Amino acid sequence: MKEKIAKQRIILVGVEDKQGDRQSFRHRMDELASLTETAGGVVISRMEQALDHPVSATYIGRGKLEELKKMIAELEADLTIFNGELTPSQLRNIGNELDSLVLDRTQLILDIFAQRAQSKEGKLQVELAQLSYLLPRLRGQGHIMSRLGGGIGTRGPGETQLEVDQRHIRQRMDDIKRQLEQVVAHRTRYRDRRKRNQAFQVALVGYTNAGKSTLLNQVTNADVFAEDQLFATLDPTTKQISLPKGMHVLLSDTVGFIQQLPTTLIAAFRSTLEEVTAADFIVHVVDASHEDASNHEASVADLLKDLDAHQIPQLTVYNKQDMIQGDFFALSTPSILLSAHQKNDVERFLEKLERSIEDGFIPYQIAVPAYEGKFLHRLKQETIVHEEHFRESDEHYVIRGYAQPGSSIYNVMIDEKSIAKEVNDGSEGFNSN
Incomplete structure (x- = not known):
């Protein structure tokens, strides 16, 4: 034994x-x-x-x-x-x-x-x-x-x-940096490939033990280690999810933040933290039940600013609603109060996330020939589709929804006149008004 x-x-x-x-x-x-x-x-x-x-x-x-x-x-x-x-x-x-x-x-x-x-x-x-x-x-x-x-x-x-001299330590540090450069290059290629594939990327950030991994597990049925302890997750995890209206996004869990996070860690984990800076949207998870929640929220906001990621659109998720004692007041907008363990709350989160992402998108309306099934499939996966009906007069599908400006699908709708015909109601095939 x-x-x-x-x-x-x-x-x-x-x-x-x-x-x-x-x-x-x-x-x-x-x-x-x-x-x-x-x-x-x-x-x-x-x-x-x-x-x-x-x-x-x-x-x-x-x-x-x-x-x-x-x-x-x-x-x-x-x-x-x-x-x-x-x-x-x-x-x-x-x-x-x-x-x-x-x-x-x-x-x-x-x-x-x-x-x-x-x-x-x-x-x-x-x-x-x-x-x-x-x-x-x-x-x-x-x-x-x-x-x-x-x-x-x-x-x-x-x-x-501690038992070896400084010269050997510096040599080991140089060796680690060379190895990390290769890892960083691989991560950058992977990230660029995701961008080329037009995957919309959402990063989960938050103070350590705020419930990021729990939320990721509930949304994706992933098996990410999640325990009630500090720094339960260290290595980032990315999973694909579908929003309520069908758009596919990549949701990435990240290492938890903490007040006075050591500068040596910030420097060493720069490539990992770049998962946050490269995101299209950030979900900031806050443990709303913690007595020091406001300082936790501010600490994460400060680090996002240090990473120059504070300009990325955000949704604040105030988690652990079931553990809150007394009244609660949100400090940020847009936001949602929930418990990641409640199925209904997770569904509300996805709906709120979709609406928040949509706020940064541009509305469109487009008519697509029935034979362009591949393009129709892309529309449903890469944009937020609100309405779809088949127009028998010319055998076109009329789609109304929201698209990310500058995305590949957005550019196709503008440039490909052979696909994106005008909707016969006096408006342009792609309407951003």
Whole structure:
């Protein structure tokens, strides 16, 4: 029988800005606890200190550091995690004072990503992010890391790369970048092929654990891993779905966002995040039941702006309606409130998504010869068809609907006079008025 490994006992440390919002600080400490549990640890205590700004040398004050040292000994803690990104000197100074392993929020998130990555691309991206973070922080904790047999902060390259010199790390980073360039080139070709095939692309984005994968599973009957935990999904998944009126779109799940997402991760996962920037439409999923939902929503909006994706049309889905306590007020429009686990709500979502996409399309009316069955099929898959009837007088199908401006089907309706004959009611065959 396999021996059960005891969970690491962890103390959380946070510095509250004296001029900041107390409630936001509490939410961030709670989120750090959730991240710790996701990584496989158990929080045994918290230490907090209110300061105008973190101490440059040791993050917390000297007195608090002594108090922390005693707490580690008394509670027999295995690890201390700070709710902020420590500078190389802070990490080194704190580690020397405590003589125990110290991690910061960034390292914790990187560790979770190392656990979650399944694809070759995901694993390479995580390793690159970890090495980029570790490179300036090599000194200070190597003697502590060498005593560990595994656990939080040692997954991925962490437990071995601290023992090698910077030159070898840089060589490994260059090798990873070369491999990722090939993966990125493949992903770009795949994305370009989808564009050439005129597939309308919808990207699901949102704060981690907002319910993106659950919504994707419900809409597509996909088997994407979805659990009530942070960063349950790391590798992107794309599935084709049909909107209520028949138009086909590609729906892509993406990695969850988080406040202060490490810059090393943003850089390493650039090719994955390009799935968002290349989308025609964005569905922003928000956990409406979360106490800090407004900050989560704002964090995602800020990252979309950083990615220059904020101009892409969006629909905000306020999820987990069944868990909301008290009144709820939407902060964004267009939006819909639902529970991804309810079949009726999923149907309402698809209808709302179709209407929202349609708002950016151009109305058309067209007469198509009955023998142009292939073109009729394209119309139904690539546009939103509202009305179709057969005109016996000249054996044409009269179609009314909405098409994406600039799309292949749109251009065909304008240019191919042999196919797109005028509707005999005084209007043009393609009407954008």
